[in-house]
Amino acid sequence: MVMQNEAVFEIPASHEVSQYSNPFSTAEYENEWEMQEASQYNLEYESEWEQEASQYNPEYESEWEQEASQYNPEYESEWEMQEASQYNPEYENEWEMQEASLYNPEFEDEGEYFFKKLGRGLKSLAKVAAPIAKRLAPIAARTLVGMIPGVGAVAGPLAGKLTSALLKEGEMEAAQLEAQLFGTNEFEAEVANTEIAHEAALTEVLAAQAAEAATEAEAEAAAAAALPITITIMGGQRALRPVTPILAQANGRLVKTLRQQGKVGKQLLRTVPAIQRRTVATLKAASRAGKPITGAMAVKAMAASAQQVLNNPRTVQRSITRNAVLRQRVAPSNPRRAAAQAARCPSCASKRAVR
Numbered sequence: 001m002v003m004q005n006e007a008v009f010e011i012p013a014s015h016e017v018s019q020y021s022n023p024f025s026t027a028e029y030e031n032e033w034e035m036q037e038a039s040q041y042n043l044e045y046e047s048e049w050e051q052e053a054s055q056y057n058p059e060y061e062s063e064w065e066q067e068a069s070q071y072n073p074e075y076e077s078e079w080e081m082q083e084a085s086q087y088n089p090e091y092e093n094e095w096e097m098q099e100a101s102l103y104n105p106e107f108e109d110e111g112e113y114f115f116k117k118l119g120r121g122l123k124s125l126a127k128v129a130a131p132i133a134k135r136l137a138p139i140a141a142r143t144l145v146g147m148i149p150g151v152g153a154v155a156g157p158l159a160g161k162l163t164s165a166l167l168k169e170g171e172m173e174a175a176q177l178e179a180q181l182f183g184t185n186e187f188e189a190e191v192a193n194t195e196i197a198h199e200a201a202l203t204e205v206l207a208a209q210a211a212e213a214a215t216e217a218e219a220e221a222a223a224a225a226a227l228p229i230t231i232t233i234m235g236g237q238r239a240l241r242p243v244t245p246i247l248a249q250a251n252g253r254l255v256k257t258l259r260q261q262g263k264v265g266k267q268l269l270r271t272v273p274a275i276q277r278r279t280v281a282t283l284k285a286a287s288r289a290g291k292p293i294t295g296a297m298a299v300k301a302m303a304a305s306a307q308q309v310l311n312n313p314r315t316v317q318r319s320i321t322r323n324a325v326l327r328q329r330v331a332p333s334n335p336r337r338a339a340a341q342a343a344r345c346p347s348c349a350s351k352r353a354v355r
Helices: 002-020 027-037 043-056 058-071 073-087 087-105 106-113 114-119 123-143 154-163 164-182 195-213 218-232 243-258 263-288 295-310 315-331 335-342 346-354
Strands: none
Touching: 002 043, 087 114, 123 243, 123 315, 164 195, 164 315, 195 218, 195 263, 195 315, 218 243, 218 263, 243 263, 243 295, 263 295, 263 315, 263 335, 263 346, 295 315
């Protein structure tokens, strides 16, 4: 009796299994499954697969070798001739002649064509410019102090005495910032990987453009664009905001004074970023000391900073060298564009404009 109930109970289970099991699981349909599924893997049809795979047979491998022969080591010299020949060490002198000859400090006289008569190399150029800068220092200071209404050039000698302590503090702060942004060696100046360093490098590029400008207006515009950037990187926006217009006027007067001294005076415009940094640092020191930042103090600070930089041959040499090196690294001049501008004919251009 129990066996009969078990049989009745097992019937639905077998029915469920039959629904989800393989329909060909029974012995009578097993051959049919083998014909549909396994026939393609049958050994008697293996020859057909071998026909398809015959293209990979070692006896046909020569055809594949023909396609891959271009990557064969024996043909590698062909690739080297086409791609790597221009970077080959034996042709390295060719690259140096085209690129580095203009921007290398050893060949600086070619890129800085206006310094050809003054000597070769940045060291000699800075040494030639330093004595001239020392003679121009009191002239620039008197010109700037002459902007103060009601005082005039009488306050020229007094400007340095009023801010002597503040100037030392500003000089130290500016020197520390320059070492942090560009390094201590001016001949190997590199821009630090910070936003402030890149902004400071931009001021150096603008000063280089001012030194290379063809007109006085271009030089003043380039130097004026560097002033607000210098104020920002020195952190003097809030303290110097009331006197920023006066500093811009004094900056323009300084550029005009230096540029009027000839070719050497134009190259001394490369020291303008250093003068601006010391001016801003001095005014910040005065603000920390509790002194009110007035227009007269701003002009005196720039006059004293200009005299401090231009009167020191070592500072002039470092400023000019660092500016030239940073210009080479950040924004080197395009020789083709310079040649095109030099070869331009003004009379031909005017004729084309008339037509």
